[in-house]
Amino acid sequence: MELITLKNNKHGLKGEIAVPGDKSISHRSIMFGSIAIGKTTVTNFLLGDDCLSTISCFRKLGVLIEQDNEKVVIHGKGMAKLQEPNEILDVGNSGTTIRLLTGILAGLHFHSTLIGDSSIGKRPMTRVVTPLREMGAKIDGREEGKYTPLSVRGGKLQSITYRLPVASAQVKSAILFAGLNADGTTRVIEPVATRDHTERMIQRFGGKISRQENEIQLEGGQKLSGTEIHVPGDISSAAFFLVAGCIVPNSSITLRNVGLNPTRTGILEVLQNMGASMDVQQDAADAFEPTGTIKVMTSKLKGTIIEGEIIPKLIDEIPIIALLATQADGVTVIKDAHELKVKETNRIDTVVTELKKLGADIQATDDGMIITGGTKLTGAKVDSHGDHRIGMMLAIASQICEEEIILENADAIAVSYPDFFEHLNKLSI
Ligand code: SPQ
Numbered sequence: 001m002e003l004i005t006l007k008n009n010k011h012g013l014k015g016e017i018a019v020p021g022d023k024s025i026s027h028r029s030i031m032f033g034s035i036a037i038g039k040t041t042v043t044n045f046l047l048g049d050d051c052l053s054t055i056s057c058f059r060k061l062g063v064l065i066e067q068d069n070e071k072v073v074i075h076g077k078g079m080a081k082l083q084e085p086n087e088i089l090d091v092g093n094s095g096t097t098i099r100l101l102t103g104i105l106a107g108l109h110f111h112s113t114l115i116g117d118s119s120i121g122k123r124p125m126t127r128v129v130t131p132l133r134e135m136g137a138k139i140d141g142r143e144e145g146k147y148t149p150l151s152v153r154g155g156k157l158q159s160i161t162y163r164l165p166v167a168s169a170q171v172k173s174a175i176l177f178a179g180l181n182a183d184g185t186t187r188v189i190e191p192v193a194t195r196d197h198t199e200r201m202i203q204r205f206g207g208k209i210s211r212q213e214n215e216i217q218l219e220g221g222q223k224l225s226g227t228e229i230h231v232p233g234d235i236s237s238a239a240f241f242l243v244a245g246c247i248v249p250n251s252s253i254t255l256r257n258v259g260l261n262p263t264r265t266g267i268l269e270v271l272q273n274m275g276a277s278m279d280v281q282q283d284a285a286d287a288f289e290p291t292g293t294i295k296v297m298t299s300k301l302k303g304t305i306i307e308g309e310i311i312p313k314l315i316d317e318i319p320i321i322a323l324l325a326t327q328a329d330g331v332t333v334i335k336d337a338h339e340l341k342v343k344e345t346n347r348i349d350t351v352v353t354e355l356k357k358l359g360a361d362i363q364a365t366d367d368g369m370i371i372t373g374g375t376k377l378t379g380a381k382v383d384s385h386g387d388h389r390i391g392m393m394l395a396i397a398s399q400i401c402e403e404e405i406i407l408e409n410a411d412a413i414a415v416s417y418p419d420f421f422e423h424l425n426k427l428s429i
Contacts, residue, residue: 001386002411006398012250012298013399013427018257019238021046021070021231023416024169025259025289027096028201029229030054031177033074034063034082035104036205038226042072044257045231048416050094057101060085061112076226079181084110088149091116093344093386093415096170098148099128100198103174106137107181108154115149119344119386125150128174131162135178135186159184159220166339167312169194172216176202176209182220190214194312195263197289204229204288232259232291237417239267239317240392241427245296246276247327248399252297253427257283260290266314268294270321274301274328303330303373311336316343318368319393322351325371326360327400334368344387344415354382354390358397358405379403388415395424 026046031054033040045051047070055065055072062083064075082104089112091097098114102125105112115121129145135157141150159182164171172188176198179186191214199216202209205224210217238258245253260282271278277299282292303325306314314321318337325332340347352364357380361372379401384391391413398405413420 001409003406003408004410005404005406006395007404008401009248009399009428013244013248014252015427016254016256017423017426019233019255020417020419022234022259023048023050024096024195024197025231026051027054027100028197029231030058030074031100031104032201032205032224033076033226034058035079036076036224036226037078038076040074040076040226040229042229042231043070045070045072046234047418048414049092050097050415053090053092053094054097057089057091057097060087060089082108085112089114091120093117093119095120095123099170100173100177102128102150102152103132103177105152106132106135106154106178107157111153113149113151121148124342127166127168127171131160131175132178134160135182157182159186161187163189164191167192167194173198176218179218179220180222184220186218186220188216192309192312193263200288232289233257235259235264235267236316238294239320240396242267242271242294242296243320243324244396244399246299246301247324249298255294257291258294260292263313266310267317269310270304270306270314273304275299276301301328303328303332305333307335315339316389319347319351319389320396322355322362322369322371323393323397325373326355326375326377328373330373332371332373337368345385345390350385350387350390354394357382358401377401379405381406383408384410384412386412388412392417392420
């Protein structure tokens, strides 16, 4: 696995980049394009390994998908025309692919087997298997369906009313995909609002879905039609450079085409609360997904408390927020983030272990972490543990470390941001 040496930055990060397409939206564009009728054209598609796994799975289900760099054309024939795959569906490292795809397969009258890498093999699948079984799907897997490999024999589904036990957009989306194929009205009740890209995309493809407070309703049997999707930049990828701009001395960074969906912008609220020098300009309103330009400069930061309803709006940004907090005055407390334990790695453990190696004052708690800021970080040999977000957080940390760092398993970064080092180099010149 790739091992790289990263040196600190003495001159600041300066310039402008357009962050790559949003991972969550890229996955969903392939999924909806494949189950809709007609041609869907996707631009600014994310060429990350996870999204390429989604394309590969849908090709195995018989969908014609043409890809030319960030432009993807999907020739959808409708959900009922997906075909029984004669190969195993391999989702690689992608939790979104396996959970949402299981929701689609639940309503189709054939057999399929889903696997992923060793990280996927440790992530809980019961959260989607339980509601989909309730709807009538036959799903099995290791430890009674808790883990992959999963074996799905889909069939006729009944709608359900399901109260999500955890705030998860993946579980919500799996149920909504199954609900499209079920008899009657499917209702999903969220404990806290999670990213709503699936709901927005159903409407974009001509479907109907409604929301009242935390309850989402969807009629089964709807037909979706192919459309055009321009994927906004991923705020979760932008987050690494937003934090870099704040903590690397003499920096000034402009990020264009950043997705500003309010269910994803928790990082901006945190940056504001911590005192970041930042300017956000929203682009002309788009009914599909809002976008904008963000400028950020080296800032004097203060610690904060991050808890409650904001957590799903920044769950994937917590590793980089932890690094930010090491450079703020005072203490930052992150609570209510148990979900970090079931991501690509246990992100409470990996963040705390790796930042401690660099000299940070950080402690794990049962549902988050406590960071005392104002620490100078030193060099060390650190490890992404195969988790893209841990790898990028450590690469940004290298910019302010007193000595060079050696990063093991740096190749994991390609899961969501294949051009990450190119962009870092561009801003370093
Ligand atoms: O796809 P995967 O591996 O689960 O990716 C992650 C990430 O950091 O990129 C989580 F590890 O993002 C999830 C996110 O945490 C993507 C996602 C989605 O597209 O619906 C929703 C979130 O997960 P969850 O479990 O809260 O629904």
